[in-house]
Amino acid sequence: MLILLFGAPGVGKGTQAELLKDRKGFIHLSTGDAFRKAIKEQTEVGKLAKSYMDRGELVPDSVVIQVVDEALGAFKTSQKILLDGYPRTVEQAKALEKVATQRGMAIQTVLNFSVPETELMRRMLARGRADDTREIIENRMKVYAEKTQPLLEFYTERGKLMNIDGSREVETVFKDVCGHLGA
Ligand code: AP5
Numbered sequence: 001m002l003i004l005l006f007g008a009p010g011v012g013k014g015t016q017a018e019l020l021k022d023r024k025g026f027i028h029l030s031t032g033d034a035f036r037k038a039i040k041e042q043t044e045v046g047k048l049a050k051s052y053m054d055r056g057e058l059v060p061d062s063v064v065i066q067v068v069d070e071a072l073g074a075f076k077t078s079q080k081i082l083l084d085g086y087p088r089t090v091e092q093a094k095a096l097e098k099v100a101t102q103r104g105m106a107i108q109t110v111l112n113f114s115v116p117e118t119e120l121m122r123r124m125l126a127r128g129r130a131d132d133t134r135e136i137i138e139n140r141m142k143v144y145a146e147k148t149q150p151l152l153e154f155y156t157e158r159g160k161l162m163n164i165d166g167s168r169e170v171e172t173v174f175k176d177v178c179g180h181l182g183a
Contacts, residue, residue, distance in 0.1 A: 001077075002096075002105050003181065004160075005084045006151070007113035009140045010120040010127075011166045012173060016113075017084045019174050024183045029071055030084040031064055053131055056139035058088055058147060065095040077104045088148045093155075110155040111177060113166035117141065 003026070005013040014033070020026040035053060038046030045063060052059045068086055075081055087093040100107055115123075120141070124132040131140065155161045162180050166173055177183075 001080050002100060002107045003080065003082050004087070004107065004110040004155075005082055005113070006110050006148075006155075007166060008115070008117075008120055008144045009137065010124045011113035011115045012170070013084045013113060015170060016111075016174060016177050017082045019170075020082060020177070020181075020183065024178070025080070026183075027075060027079055027081045028084060029068070029081060029086070031059075031068065031086045031088075032084070034067055034071070035059060054136070056131060056136040056143060058143060061089055061091045061095070064088075065092060068092075068096070069099050072099060072103060072105070081105070087151065088144075090150060090154060093151055107158075107160060109162055109180065110160045111162050111164055111180060112152065112155075113164050113173075115166045119167055 005017055007013055014030060017026070017028040017030065021028040035046065035049035039050045039053075040046070045067065048063060049059045058064075064086065068083070072081070083096075087096050096107070099105075121134070121137060124137050125134065131137075152161065164173065164176055164180070168176075
């Protein structure tokens, strides 16, 4: 079973995914984390991903789609898998539908987190990851609006979208998430 964690940079996708993993036994697959690991290990994928992440651009679809296909192959259809930060383009969403059908994995729901932009900027500047400079964050937000936000319509049409107010305290958001997932 697949659960998609969706929303702008800094909305709390990774934070909620880690809580679901630790407390409720979900599997957490984050494409951002996968690329940061590849960068650390200096693999070919890591070198390529870095050149995009350093600018706040998306890693090309063909690369991301392959990384996720391979990762999903390691799990059973009965497991509860959180996809954090994937898909991020319509092409990735279509590829996910295809691979999910091939593997007999259903997309249960898409949790769409929202937080005001000023708060997102504050959170990320406070965190200070390599791609958390003001300039890169602004580009990540722009790329999100242009390439990722159109997916809201894609999943609304499929009746999968659940909206969550991510601006509340972490534990309050978590209770809401668990309520939506029946976890
Ligand atoms: P990725 O790592 O996915 O980054 P992102 O989407 O920009 O998301 P973040 O990790 O910044 O935010 P989050 O929503 O997970 O929030 P978090 O819980 O960390 O992607 C990075 C890059 O990789 C992309 O720019 C792209 O280049 C590439 N990439 C990844 N996936 C790709 C794909 N599918 N296609 C192409 N390229 C891809 O929280 C943020 C901060 O806020 C933390 O400090 C946290 O402690 C804090 N916080 C969380 N919740 C709360 C709360 N409720 N209240 C207060 N603080 C909170």
